[in-house]
Amino acid sequence: MGVSFFFIFGAIGSGIMVISALNPVFSLFWLVIVFINSAVFFLLLGVDFIALMFLLVYVGAIAVLFLFVIMLLNLTDYPPAFFKREADMTNYIPIGFLIGVFFFSEASSSWFVLGPFQKENWDLSFPWLIISYHNIEALGQVLYVVCCCLFILASFILLVAMLGAIFLTQDKAPLGKTQQLLGG
Numbered sequence: 325m326g327v328s329f330f331f332i333f334g335a336i337g338s339g340i341m342v343i344s345a346l347n348p349v350f351s352l353f354w355l356v357i358v359f360i361n362s363a364v365f366f367l368l369l370g371v372d373f374i375a376l377m378f379l380l381v382y383v384g385a386i387a388v389l390f391l392f393v394i395m396l397l398n399l400t401d402y403p404p405a406f407f408k409r410e411a412d413m414t415n416y417i418p419i420g421f422l423i424g425v426f427f428f429s430e431a432s433s434s435w436f437v438l439g440p441f442q443k444e445n446w447d448l449s450f451p452w453l454i455i456s457y458h459n460i461e462a463l464g465q466v467l468y469v470v471c472c473c474l475f476i477l478a479s480f481i482l483l484v485a486m487l488g489a490i491f492l493t494q495d496k497a498p499l500g501k502t503q504q505l506l507g508g
Contacts, residue, residue, distance in 0.1 A: 328368050335361035348394045352387060359383045372459045 338357040345351040359382040366375035467475055 328365060331361045331365045352390050356383055356387050373463050
């Protein structure tokens with residue numbers, strides 16, 4: 325239980341550092357730390373697939389996309405907005421405090437009723453399927469056996485979207501200059 329609290333408070337502290345870092349690259353670094361802490365917390369809960377998806381999707385794709393945007397926009401040349409007098413952020417502290425108190429009171433009341441992080445409290449659905457399989461195996465069984473028609477339909481929808489994107493971005497230039505071969 326102490327390990328899960330370590331990663332929860334690590335994610336909260338890193339989240340605070342995301343919004344308080346002056347450099348956008350450092351802010352992105354702290355955001356990656358938040359995602360990694362959340363993924364490890366999901367691993368501790370036994371939800372392997374969601375933890376791997378957090379790492380692949382958020383750290384592997386979205387954080388890299390944010391880094392490219394930061395580098396393309398060159399945001400490091402601009403001074404931080406909260407150093408100016410017109411961007412005073414102290415008005416939001418009471419609202420943030422009230423939201424935090426509401427969140428922690430809700431979390432503590434659920435801990436008193438259900439108890440802290442036991443796997444029995446996180447049983448989502450398909451108990452007959454989770455009993456005999458691991459998490460990723462159960463997801464594969466549901467996707468490829470129970471919902472196989474919907475999976476094939478989703479693949480056709482993605483194929484049509486991909487073909488539409490190719491068709492829309494295709495250059496439809498009129499016949500222009502062509503190379504004349506020697507024999508023709």
